[in-house]
Amino acid sequence: MAARYKIRCSVIGHEKDVRAVTPSLFPDGGIISTSRDVTARLWIPTEHELGFTEAHVMSGHSNFVNCVCVMPPDEKYPQGLIMTGSTDNNILAFNLESPSPVYKLEGHTKTVCSLAAGKFGTLVSGSWDETAKVWLNEKCLMTLKGHGAAVWCVTILPEGGFMLTGSADKSIRLWRAGKCEKTFLGHEDCVRGLAVLSTIEFLSCANDASVKHWSTDGTCLHTYYAHTNYIYSIALLPNGKDFVTTGEDRTMRVWSGGECIQTVAHPTESVWSVCVLANGDIVTGASDGIIRVFSSDQSRQASEEEQKTYEELLASSAIPTQIGDIPASELHDPEALLIPGKRDGQNLMVKDDNNIQMYQWDASKSHWNKIGDVVGASGGSQASSGKQLYQGKASTLRSGTLNVVLLEYDYVFDVEIQEGGPTRKLPYNLTEDPWMAAHNFLANNDLDQMLLDQVAKFIIEQTKGVSLGMAMQPTVSDPLTGGGRYIPRMNETGNTELHASDPFTGPGRYMPSYSSPENGGEHGSDPYTGNTSYKPSASSSVKQINTNFPVTSYISFDQAKISGILSKLKEFNGKVNPAIQASEEVLTRLADLLNGDPPKTKDLDNLSALLKWPSGMLFPVLDIIRLLIRSENVNQYFCCQNKGVDFLNFLLSFISMDAPVHNQMLSLRTLCNIFKNEPGRNVEVKIQCLAAAVTVSESQNDGEASYRLLACIGTLIDGDKNSAEIAKSLGVLQFINRCIMIPEPAKISECAKQLEMILR
Template identity: 50%
Template sequence: MTSYKLRCSISGHEMDVRGLVSAVFPEGALVSVSRDRTGRVWVPNSSPDKGFTEMHCMSGHSNFVSCVCIITPNETYPRGLIATGGNDNNICVFSLDQPQPLFTLQGHKNTVCTLASGKFGTLLSGSWDTTAKVWLNEKCMMTLQGHTAAVWAVTILPEQGLMLSGSADKTIKLWKAGRCEKTFTGHEDCVRGLAVISSTEFFSCSNDTSIRRWLVTGECVQVYYSHTNYIYSLAVFPNSQDFISTGEDRSVRLWRGGECCQTIRLPAQSIWCCCILPNGDIAVGASDGIIRVFTEAEDRVASAEELQAFEDELSKATIDPKTGDLGDIKMEDLPGREHLNEPGNRDGQTRLIKDGQKVEAYQWSVSDDRWMKIGDVVGGSNQQTSKSVMYEGKEYDYVFSIDVNEGGPSLKLPYNVSDDPWLTAHNFLQKNDLSPMFLDQVANFIIENTKGHVVGPAQPGGGDPFTGEGTRSGRYIPGSNPNPSVPSGVADPFTGKGAYSSAGLKQTPTNIYFPKTDGVTFDQANASQIMAKLKELNGGAPPEHKLPEETMESIERLLLSVCVPDSSEPPPTIQEINLLWKASLWPEGTSASHS
């Protein structure tokens, strides 16, 4: 039996690739969407180049793009349309010849995370708002209500007008004409993907690591196990029997005759999505922003140099025992490298060996008749403690898993002990378009899991005027001891509270109330709390620096116009901005020095 090998790696997206679909036009093309807020159309290069070239980039979402599907061609759009759903709660519909959407479908109250298309231009969407919606052209025809948690997966059966939805409430529902006809139970965790086999059968996959085959009459006729972590996506081959699956265990798995016949490991933790191209090649999208295409056809396999580079990258990855099929690891019980002289029993079998003080993981490849290194095993359930953890091609002291969504996947947060945990947390939230409300929670998670210590005395607490949450006190340097010589009263540039220093070095900014000289942006802010703090500072300022009441009122109007999106206040004037600048020049010695 032939096996799939790497055809090419497609780079272009700047963040996780969250959705893939085979395009109707051009021939052999595929469409991808990403956390970088874009969708892209990729066309195959002419032989002998086995790669793909970006033909088209689509923008229109104001947040992550989570899913994509092709709307069936019609007389008006003979090449079909592309629909994308995003974390901005919207669905954008594009043609293949312009980067901006033809129209935007609005109606969901939370992230649109799954899309499917049917006959006559019907579009089905699922959302974190617990509903699915049926759209035709630019109109919502009906809302499917019944799930009690996020709808992670939807699909449309080819006959009888039947629709399916899978949810974080662990159930699958069958809908007809807007009514729930049947509820399928059996999965023990969130249902993440659905795939049609025929008009009477379908597959589902789940966070419970299983794939199930169902009859639309309600019976589960088979359960498939091989993955060792969340399973995110499924795609069925044209023969309607064989399929592929991807998940959080760094793998894409091929299934033939009900058995997993090949496991392909990738050098990225989350393999979010997959699709099957018309020529039988498979494409997968991952958390490292790369699309990888695998093929059975010898003439499309990557060069020996590219295959070796892919294997080298894989061998340098790190494996958290929690996310791999490795079981409990006892260093003293592991065999040495000689264990690799014995052949494996099945494709994808993993074997651990001890090499000095390192634990290495290998996978048996039936097609190559050898053990391939798939990474170094480090860390525990939540953190990786090797001093050289590779993540997305860079080395870190730690790589944390941060859970932010109900039933959703973990986000990876790389961290070095020389970094400021608060700055790291801020950058993590900004990169992933998360609310600054999480700043304390994420920073404290880093501190606790790196066993940090306070540097400098704790300052009085209080509400952070930017987030409305309590603020930290003290600067944490992982692995260091308290250092009383670090000056107190130096404001954290993100919360305005607590002692702040960089990598343990003393810093005394010239203006301790505005220690950061470049701009810091916030996705949201509490104007009333910011104003209350400014009034407090103004009340403690020396008479010659105290701002008059009318000035404070102008600043308040300025804050409202900036912080409140729906405010009726006009845009700030240059005079108001100058007033704010004047307020930043309070001298040392006011009440601000104790904030």
């Protein structure tokens, strides 16, 4: 049987809840903690003793400090950085030389509740604003949008540039280069923690009191149960397979082989966070402001006397509950303590005279340990009272009257903030996240967000023991790139809706151009290897010159048969659903734009609306955008901060083998033309192009095409440290190393070696 964890020490110093703990890099064996006392602190092992000493206090946030991670060392910060996220919406970076931050990251609009560091200097943050952000070198590179509620947890997979986010919308999402690659559904409540097992497997924990083991292909491999309430945090043990969890049931639980093998009770209500030190010791942060360290190594366990003191503290701690709601079947006579428990960590409520005591079964000792006295009182249960109506959003009708929508809630609480003051209504549904409900209540009533914890705990206590709602499928789906988008089926004889000749193979058909007249590329000559390809001039300099990249002669795709585009656009416009058809006025304006008329915002809004057409009829719309996006105004419209990511993800959705071939080609050419103007040359566009290049490289065996991809990657990262780091995080070195081994033509291995030198 595995060695049991016992208390090593209690670390006291924080004045309020300890919300996050993580191991420090410098010094080795230390602990970093964050708290609702608005500080982060570094604790180092006390020499020749079992305890920890406060070594560094970090201040700078103006509200609760909720999360922490450690950035690895680099040239600028040889001891790395300590990153903290707060309810003040900001992320601060600290080093060990000053209690003040060295810089601040701003961008989130609500509480920052999770952070994760990557091995190439990237940082991922999750927030109540329903987004995650990717940062590099003090800049936000990408904003990950798609969740329908707070992003409670984030992490980074070790290879391939993949990131995971878990949300209060009950889903987990897998991201790469800003694009959601997969959504994992299965949890029945908010996802609170993530832990990576390997490049293809991970764990998640949630408010539904379960831990799930996932494969990145979307399969839930196992579901584990033992906790009796919300699970807030999860961390791997040093063997990389077993793990530890903490939660609202006052416990830390150790898991091995999919079984809970030990339950360690805490003398406090919420065990917010857990981490594991390099030596295998487990660290927890709790709502009583105390950090506790547990060890399975006898040499690092507290003395027998201190162990006994901890057990007495557990026995004397009060466990709040609603006594009136406890079923009689859950209360036992003292004689029940003579019957062995069924599993480690099993709880038993024993009624002795007028007192109710909570006991927990310790399988290693075959003994029931008293872990607290149950206190509190309540009347009837909400389970028998049904739904309650309460007003939702109010709006003014055209008649001037006020329209108030009544919504159904599981609970509507009367909350008195100050003694003797007015009561306020707090509506709550069991499917909601208590902290988000508390946040909304405080915001709607103009109350101090410092009351957040108090209100959330009130909600939890008042609804304790009531079953959570069933899992709900997310209803938000991108009409352009979501899994439910319409992709019409084409048969070999043509579309059944088009009674004329086949629009793709029939005579007189409109064919998107495959050449680039600006560079003389008629008849489809290759801009990299054809007669008009860019060939840097030779040099007699002894210094080695990179003749492979960057490609400095800009190549755009300009050739077009405008009459054919407009003819096909009009034809398809008559076939699509009337709800998304373009008016004759819009079609006329698009013709004017293609003939050089300056575009107005309304024109571009109308063009953008046509992107909702079925993918099989979309290629004339893409061709129009390919041509117009060479204009700076149009480029700015589609590549601006608000639209850029969604538009790029939309284009990338067609770079798959199952997409219509015309859409594949036109999407890639649109991406190319985006770079013609400054708005399209930002880091985010580079990231999307890098992602596309890496995706293509994974299945690329043709030598000439491999060379073009290498030149493309080199051009994108040349002189741009941020893009180089992103390329590494996307796993581009695997493709480069494969190309180094290609003997002929020699330019492939030469180009690959030059890229490797830049990226190493």
